[in-house]
Amino acid sequence: MSDDTEAGRLDQHTAERLLDGAGGHAPLHALLTTATAPGRPEELGGEDAAVAAFLAASAPAARKSRLTGLRRFLTAKVIALVGGSILLTGGVAYGTGHFPGQAPEPSPSSRHHEHHHGGGNDNTPATRYSPSPTHRPSSSPSASPTTSRQHDKANASGQPKKSPNPHSTSTPPRGSDNDNGNPPATGPGKGKNETTRPTAKPTQPNNIRRKPQ
Amino acid sequence: MRECLHNGAVDEDELGRALRAAQDGDEESFRMLYRDVQPRLIRFAGALVGADAEDVTSEAWLQIARDLRSFRGDLDGFRGWTATITRHRALDHLRRKSRRPGSDLPVEELVTMAADGDTELAALDGIATEEALRLISELPRDQAEAVLLRVVVGLDAKSAGKVLGKRSGAVRTAAYRGLRRLADRLAETGTARPLVRGDKSSGPGAEGVT
Incomplete structure (x- = not known):
C-alpha cells in the first residue's frame, strides 16, 4: 500500500488539522475545501418533497395531540358536572331535611318508597342520597371525603342492624325499620358513583366534592 | 466546525x-x-x-x-x-x-489536471466539487466514509464513529490513511499526468493534454 510509502508527506497532526478545516498540506487543503463548497441547486432538488414529508408528518401529530387535549378537557368537565350535581342535590337534601331515616314525618319516606318501587326513577334518589354519607360525617368534620367510604364501612361493620347492602349502611344509623327502602336508595347511589369512575381517576370526584364544603 | x-x-x-x-x-x-x-x-x-x-x-x-x-x-x-x-x-x-457504483472508474478520468502546473495546488484549482468528491470516493470505503464524515458532514471523530459504529480512534486512523492516500494520488497525477480529460466543467485546467 502506498499508505506507508509516502508517510513523510503527511503526518497525523497535519491530517487532523486538515480534517478540522485548517490549512496544512496545501493541495489536500484545496481538495477538501472544494469538497465542502456550498450546496448546488442540483443537490437540493428534493427540498419540496422533503418539506411535503415534513408537513405530512407534522399535521397528524398536532391534530392527535389537540384531540387528546380536548378529550381530557371534556372528561374533566363531565367529572366536575357529575360531582357538582351530586353535591348540590345532596346539599339541598340536607338543607330540606330530606334524609333517609332522618325525617320523622312519614310523608318523605313514603315518597322515597314510591320512588324505589317505581323502578324507573331509581337514579334520582340515588343521586339525591348518595352525598348523604359525605355530609353525615360533617357532624364530625375531621373526616375527609376520601376516608368517608372507609368510614362508612366501619360503620357498617359496627352497625348491629342488618342491611341488604353493606356499602349503604351510612344511612341506617338514624333509620328505623320503616326506612328499609332507603338503604337501597344509597346503594344505587354508590353504583352511580362507580359508573362515573371508569371515565375518570377515582380520586377526582372526591376532590371535587371536597371543594364546596 | x-x-x-x-x-x-x-x-x-x-x-x-x-x-x-x-x-x-x-x-x-x-x-x-x-x-x-x-x-x-x-x-x-x-x-x-x-x-x-x-x-x-x-x-x-x-x-x-x-x-x-x-x-x-x-x-x-x-x-x-x-x-x-x-x-x-x-x-x-x-x-x-449488490454492487458498488463508481469504484470501477479510474481516478484519472475524473480529475482534470492543469497542463504544466508546477504545483498541485494549481492543478486543484481546476477541480470542481464533483471531481473532488469523486476523488475522495475512490478511496477504500472505510477511508472515504471517515474523510467525508469529518470534512463534508462536519462531525468530530467521536460523532463520526457513532455514525459508522466504530471507535473514534478507528475513525481517526481511517481518515488519516485516506488523506495520505489522497495526497499520494494528487502527487501521482500532478507529476505523471497519466490521463487528462479536458471536457469537464473545470475549463481553466483542461488545456494541458500531453
Missing part, C-alpha cells in the same frame, strides 16, 4: 435555532436545515452509492421528516443523526443492488 454549506451563509447559531423551530413544526426552519444538511448528505451518500445518492437521500429525508420531533440533541447531533439515517438507507440500497 467547518463552514456552513448553506448557500445563504447561515451561521451555526441560526441553524441551531432553526432546528428547534423545525421540531416545533416550522416549515421555513425545516427548509433552512435541509439546505444546510442535504449537500452534506448527498456528498456522503455519493461515496457509497454513486449516482443513486439523490434517491438515497430522498429516502433518508422521509425518515428525518417523520422522526424530527422525537430527535433529541443539538445541531452537531442532528447532522450525525441524519448521516446515520442516510448511511442506513445507502446500505439498504447497496444490499438491493
Whole structure:
C-alpha cells in the first residue's frame, strides 16, 4: 500500500488539522475545501418533497395531540358536572331535611318508597342520597371525603342492624325499620358513583366534592 | 466546525435555532436545515452509492421528516443523526443492488489536471466539487466514509464513529490513511499526468493534454 510509502508527506497532526478545516498540506487543503463548497441547486432538488414529508408528518401529530387535549378537557368537565350535581342535590337534601331515616314525618319516606318501587326513577334518589354519607360525617368534620367510604364501612361493620347492602349502611344509623327502602336508595347511589369512575381517576370526584364544603 | 454549506451563509447559531423551530413544526426552519444538511448528505451518500445518492437521500429525508420531533440533541447531533439515517438507507440500497457504483472508474478520468502546473495546488484549482468528491470516493470505503464524515458532514471523530459504529480512534486512523492516500494520488497525477480529460466543467485546467 502506498499508505506507508509516502508517510513523510503527511503526518497525523497535519491530517487532523486538515480534517478540522485548517490549512496544512496545501493541495489536500484545496481538495477538501472544494469538497465542502456550498450546496448546488442540483443537490437540493428534493427540498419540496422533503418539506411535503415534513408537513405530512407534522399535521397528524398536532391534530392527535389537540384531540387528546380536548378529550381530557371534556372528561374533566363531565367529572366536575357529575360531582357538582351530586353535591348540590345532596346539599339541598340536607338543607330540606330530606334524609333517609332522618325525617320523622312519614310523608318523605313514603315518597322515597314510591320512588324505589317505581323502578324507573331509581337514579334520582340515588343521586339525591348518595352525598348523604359525605355530609353525615360533617357532624364530625375531621373526616375527609376520601376516608368517608372507609368510614362508612366501619360503620357498617359496627352497625348491629342488618342491611341488604353493606356499602349503604351510612344511612341506617338514624333509620328505623320503616326506612328499609332507603338503604337501597344509597346503594344505587354508590353504583352511580362507580359508573362515573371508569371515565375518570377515582380520586377526582372526591376532590371535587371536597371543594364546596 | 467547518463552514456552513448553506448557500445563504447561515451561521451555526441560526441553524441551531432553526432546528428547534423545525421540531416545533416550522416549515421555513425545516427548509433552512435541509439546505444546510442535504449537500452534506448527498456528498456522503455519493461515496457509497454513486449516482443513486439523490434517491438515497430522498429516502433518508422521509425518515428525518417523520422522526424530527422525537430527535433529541443539538445541531452537531442532528447532522450525525441524519448521516446515520442516510448511511442506513445507502446500505439498504447497496444490499438491493449488490454492487458498488463508481469504484470501477479510474481516478484519472475524473480529475482534470492543469497542463504544466508546477504545483498541485494549481492543478486543484481546476477541480470542481464533483471531481473532488469523486476523488475522495475512490478511496477504500472505510477511508472515504471517515474523510467525508469529518470534512463534508462536519462531525468530530467521536460523532463520526457513532455514525459508522466504530471507535473514534478507528475513525481517526481511517481518515488519516485516506488523506495520505489522497495526497499520494494528487502527487501521482500532478507529476505523471497519466490521463487528462479536458471536457469537464473545470475549463481553466483542461488545456494541458500531453
